[in-house]
Amino acid sequence: MSKKISIRELFEILQKQLGRQNWWPAQSTEEMLTGMVLIQNTNWKNVDRSLANLRDETNFDLDKLLSLDIDKLKELIQPSGFFNGKAEYLRSLLTAYRDNFSAWSKLSTPDLRKKLLGLKGIGNETADVLLLYYFDRSTFVADHYTMRLFKKMKAFDNKPTYMQLKKAVEFDFKFTPDEASEFHALLDEFGKLKSDFFDDYTLVLPTTI
Template identity: 65%
Template structure:
């Protein structure tokens, strides 16, 4: 018989086990946004090298970043991989940040998410990370670490899509933005441990 827990219990257990995370680690908004693009399909060590390169050249001044020639930008972010596409995505996101984010902050979350998804290189996961850490909207990021953990927690029998898991969790998701940030960060940090700590637990989710 599994020990049944809720998403709120999960946050408490992970917090007790791993402590406060205080994500997203960055010196300023421009570095944070850059990291959200560069982290796609790579690891944090590779991203750190790219971010250091960008910092040396631009000090994360958004106008300087947008003035970098395309080939030079690709060279700076090359450690993160997929650098040709990521250069395009990074320029698109930083342009929106400079020109549109102050207006977008006033939008309801569903419309804001729609606008983010319309940007080049921003899919479901990146949109939710932006909602969570830049716009401080309480939302759930059903990334690969969450999928892995919720499978270990016997939360579903059929493997859900990104949006199926997100919607199932958010049916009961009365978190502040800070709590939602911590939940995401803790799930990701736990996923890096390759632990089977939760093998005897079951997280109850609505059927999707």
């Protein structure tokens, strides 16, 4: 018989299995923000190559990053793919970081999320990652790895949208910002393992989708 567990119990099991992750992997805020844009629609191996290029060229100095010629920026981030769009998105995000993030940090989480979604190239997933790892807000990231694991654990019948799953989990989401950021990291790291550990578990969401 399948064992039913809650979101909190899933988090605790993953913690026990994988240990603390301490995401986001970066040596500076500028590198972290850059990685959040470059990881869109690719894998971390490709992102690492782009980050290495940018590190050699700018050492992630904000002024140097923003003063890069757009064609040079595209060349440096080419390993991450979609480099024409990502060059624009990266400039937009780093400019907002320089000019707006200090003021935005005083906003409520829903209002802050709207501001982030208004930035060029920032969708639901990247906005939530920014909320977690830059703004230290408790939120849930319903990304590909999470969606796949939750389906495997029979949390829903028909695949929900990103926002449907996010809202279902956050219906009763008593996670601190640190726990929420660790939960996202654990879900992604577990997803990369392609493990069958949870095959005999059923995940019960706080509300139905």
